[in-house]
Amino acid sequence: MHTPVAPSASTSRNPLAALGGGAVIGALGGLIGLGGAEFRLPLLIGAFRFAALQAVIVNKAMSLVVVTAALPFRARAVPLGAVLAHWSIVANLLAGSLVGAWLGAGWATRVHATTLYRIIAVLLVFIATVLLLGHDAAAPAPLPNGPVQSILGVAAGFAIGVVAALLGVAGGELLIPTLVLLFGLDIKLAGSLALVISLPTMVVGFTRYSRDRSFVVLAENRTLVLVMAIGSIIGAGIGGQLLGIMPSAVLLPLLAGILLLSAAKIWRHGQS
Known part of the structure; x- marks a missing residue:
């Protein structure tokens, strides 16, 4: 079932608010090495009044811009x-993530709006847990190269592709811990590899979304999308510069708390 397109809410989509919101969210993402899409999604649904599928599509478009930059x-x-x-x-990871992204985007365009809101809320709780438990994990000894590691890599990539497509995110919050824990990589190198994996994964999901009628949301809100993308890029740069100021021991629980509150709000929004 296609998610219905929500009525226009242009009065709540001020470009200046989009620029400021994008900058703040980009800064949050930059502080932990992400694009901020996890925090942008609740803003698109709550403050800018996009329907769930519309918000995911807009989020995906801006995630593409931020990751490319x-x-x-x-x-x-x-x-x-x-x-x-x-x-x-x-x-190895792309072998699973590309398939997962295509299927995840297809599922998102077929489920009922209320169901999609609940899926988004549950996944935000999952992301919050990963941020708390996996982002600062020390690199262990990787599994020996061979079939087991490759199979696990494809499976992890598939799951990450599905989540990234359903939320419209780059997936770095899941890819980085996977690269560190499964392949034993340094976290800085893992961050760059996550971007390389995310880009084609997002393109596949974005291509699948383009087949749904809700994709028209990008043309109808092109100014807001552009302004928020610019704000997100600026904010991500600022957040990266501020990285050394705020300790992870304070930052990660704070960001996880924001995601949990957002998840609760989106869950209630789906019941209204």
């Missing part, structure tokens, strides 16, 4: 050669 920014800290040296890991 982040790749060259990280090149100084993590050289391209270091990323290319791990192409086999990228290919």
Whole structure:
């Protein structure tokens, strides 16, 4: 079933609010090395009054912009050669994430609006848990190279692709712990590899969403989408500069708390 397109709420979609909201959310994401899409989604649904599927599509479009911009920014800290040296890991995870992204986007366009709100709320709780438990994990010894590691990589990629498509996020909050825990990579290198994996995964999900009639939301709100994307990029840069000021021991529980509150609000929104 297609999620119905919500009535216009242009009065609540002020470009200045979009710029400010995008900047604040981008800064939150930049502080922990993400694009901020997890925090942007509740804003799109709550403050800007997008229907669930519309919000996911807008979020996906802005996530594409932010991830594309982040790749060259990280090149100084993590050289391209270091990323290319791990192409086999990228290919392993992409083998699952591309399929997961296509199927996840297809499921999102068919479920009832109320069901999609609840799925989003549950996944936000899951993301909050991952932020608390997995983001600062120390790199263990990786599993021995072989079929077991490859199978687990494809399975993890598939699950991440589904989640990224359903939420319209880049998936870095799940990819980074996977790269660290499953493949034993340094967290900075894992962050860059996550961006490389996220980009084609998001393109696949975005392509699948383009077949649904709700995709028209991007044309109808092109100014807001552009302004918020610009704000998100600016905010992500600011957040990255502020990274050394706020300790993770304070930051991660705070961000997880924001996601939990957002999840509760979106769950109630789906019942209204």
